[in-house]
Amino acid sequence: MFTGIIEAVGKLAKVEAREGDLRLTVDSGTLDLSDVQLGDSIATNGVCLTVVELTGKGYVADVSLETLDYATLGSLPVGAPLNLEKALTPTTRLGGHLVSGHVDGKGTVVSLEPSGRSTVYWLEAPKSLARYIAHKGSITIDGVSLTVNKVEGCRFALNIVPHTQQETIIENYSAGTVVNLEVDVLARYLERLMDPSLKDDTIKESTLTAGFLAEHGFMK
Incomplete structure (x- = not known):
C-alpha cells in the first residue's frame, strides 16, 4: 500500500x-x-x-x-x-489516501487552466471508471493522491498547487498526455458489496441502499 x-x-x-x-x-x-x-x-x-x-x-x-x-x-x-x-510502513504519515498501486486504467489530460498560482487540469476517464469518480473524492493520477474538484460526465477537474507541480511529473503534462488512473478502493468494494447477484440468503438483509448513500453524500 x-x-x-x-x-x-x-x-x-x-x-x-x-x-x-x-x-x-x-x-x-x-x-x-x-x-x-x-x-x-x-x-x-x-x-x-x-x-x-x-x-x-x-x-x-x-x-x-x-x-x-x-x-x-x-x-x-x-x-x-x-x-x-x-511502500508505506506502520509509522508512515498518511498524507494522501490509501493507494493500492493497482492501476484501473488510463485517462487523458484534456486541458489546463490557470487559477491564481495553481493550475486546473481537466482529464477524461474511460466510461467504465467515471462512475467511481466523485466530487471531493480521492483519485490517484500517476501515483499522486489528488482531490476531485469538479465532475462533468466522464471528465473531472483537479486543482494542482505549485508544490505538487514542482515535486511530481505533473508539471510536464499537456493536453493529450495519457496518465495512469487508480480510483478510490472504497468505491470498488462498495459496488461489489451491493451486487445483487452475490446476495446470500443466509445473511440478514442490510438496510444500506443506494438511496441512503446518495442522501448522505456518498454517491451522486
Whole structure:
C-alpha cells in the first residue's frame, strides 16, 4: 500500500523485452533506497512494482502483460520522468489516501487552466471508471493522491498547487498526455458489496441502499 505522496522523481533508464512483457530499469534519483530489499514494492507512476534487482543508482522491476494493458509504462520512452514512492510502513504519515498501486486504467489530460498560482487540469476517464469518480473524492493520477474538484460526465477537474507541480511529473503534462488512473478502493468494494447477484440468503438483509448513500453524500 501507498499514500499517493510522491517521494522523488526518477527516470526510466532502460527497457528490455522479456517474452512478451517488459523489464524496466529505473534511475531512482533522490529516492533513499538504503532500506529497500529485493522483493519490496515501489510505486512507479502509480504502478506497484516489485524490486528484483538493486543497481546502485536505482532498481529493476518486471512489468506483466496485465499491467501493460492497464497502465502507461509500456509506452514510455527511455528517459521519461517517473513518480516514485516506497511502500508505506506502520509509522508512515498518511498524507494522501490509501493507494493500492493497482492501476484501473488510463485517462487523458484534456486541458489546463490557470487559477491564481495553481493550475486546473481537466482529464477524461474511460466510461467504465467515471462512475467511481466523485466530487471531493480521492483519485490517484500517476501515483499522486489528488482531490476531485469538479465532475462533468466522464471528465473531472483537479486543482494542482505549485508544490505538487514542482515535486511530481505533473508539471510536464499537456493536453493529450495519457496518465495512469487508480480510483478510490472504497468505491470498488462498495459496488461489489451491493451486487445483487452475490446476495446470500443466509445473511440478514442490510438496510444500506443506494438511496441512503446518495442522501448522505456518498454517491451522486
